[in-house]
Amino acid sequence: MIIEASSSGSTFVLKLIGRMDANYSREFDKACNDCIAQGAKNIIVDMSELAYVSSMGLRYFVNVGKTLNEAGGALRLSGIHGLVKQLFQLTRLNDVFPTHDSVDAALAAI
Amino acid sequence: MASLSLHAAPESLPAAMAFLRDQARKAEIPESSVARLDVVIEELFLNIALYAYEGSGPGPVQLACTSPSPGTLVVELADQGMEFNPLISEPPNLHDSIEERESGGLGIFIVKQWASAISYLRSDGWNRLTFTIEAD
Numbered sequence: 001m002i003i004e005a006s007s008s009g010s011t012f013v014l015k016l017i018g019r020m021d022a023n024y025s026r027e028f029d030k031a032c033n034d035c036i037a038q039g040a041k042n043i044i045v046d047m048s049e050l051a052y053v054s055s056m057g058l059r060y061f062v063n064v065g066k067t068l069n070e071a072g073g074a075l076r077l078s079g080i081h082g083l084v085k086q087l088f089q090l091t092r093l094n095d096v097f098p099t100h101d102s103v104d105a106a107l108a109a110i
Numbered sequence: 111m112a113s114l115s116l117h118a119a120p121e122s123l124p125a126a127m128a129f130l131r132d133q134a135r136k137a138e139i140p141e142s143s144v145a146r147l148d149v150v151i152e153e154l155f156l157n158i159a160l161y162a163y164e165g166s167g168p169g170p171v172q173l174a175c176t177s178p179s180p181g182t183l184v185v186e187l188a189d190q191g192m193e194f195n196p197l198i199s200e201p202p203n204l205h206d207s208i209e210e211r212e213s214g215g216l217g218i219f220i221v222k223q224w225a226s227a228i229s230y231l232r233s234d235g236w237n238r239l240t241f242t243i244e245a246d
Contacts, residue, residue: 021123021152022120022123022152022156023120052145052148052149054149054152054153054217055149055152055153055216055217055220056156056217058213058216059213059214059216060213062208062211062212062213063213065208065211066208066209066211066213069208069209082145083142083145083146083149086146087149087220090220090223090224091202091204091216091219091220092204092206093211095206096205096206096207096208096211097208
């Protein structure tokens with residue numbers, strides 16, 4: 001999996017490309033924590049090119065979401081589709097995180 | 111029946127996934143269900159690889175597949191690690207609010223939702239977990 005990071009102020013965008021297995025879940029967690037260390041209040045996760053996520057990955061979404069929520073921000077999902085969308089729906093995590101059709105829509109909602 | 115024996119280590123997961131994908135396609139499982147099988151096997155295999163032989167050194171994990179009919183794949187995962195029934199677990203809370211959500215417990219919940227006829231047996235020192243993957 002490739003993680004492309006960009007930021008504007010306290011809003012960070014992480015684009016995930018490929019498959020988030022257990023190993024890459026930890027990289028995602030690290031990337032999020034790096035953003036938080038740099039002052040991220042909101043993290044938009046662009047999942048438009050993410051094809052797979054393991055249960056360990058879901059765990060990190062919850063943990064990062066909690067951290068951002070406690071700081072008054074949020075973890076926002078963008079472009080979720082396919083198997084990954086099925087997993088978020090099954091575990092009702094799609095109701096936990098604000099979800100958006102695109103990164104632009106997520107940015108507009110902040 | 112097709113079978114594969116691997117070391118119970120995280121590095122063996124890609125081989126386990128490749129074997130099961132191949133068997134699933136031979137069993138005429140549609141690609142959407144093959145993708146779900148990846149999630150199921152990653153959860154179950156890593157549980158064995160990370161915890162089954164804790165404190166006792168590495169051991170084997172055996173995968174066996176049968177296809178009783180086209181579109182159905184029965185998978186058995188067997189290990190000689192400590193006795194552990196992954197099906198005995200508290201269901202996760204699925205609260206809508208992030209504050210009340212817990213991060214654990216989702217893996218086995220997903221397995222139970224996406225695999226059918228799932229059963230556990232401890233026999234002659236082996237943990238044997240059997241499940242069925244069908245067209246969704």
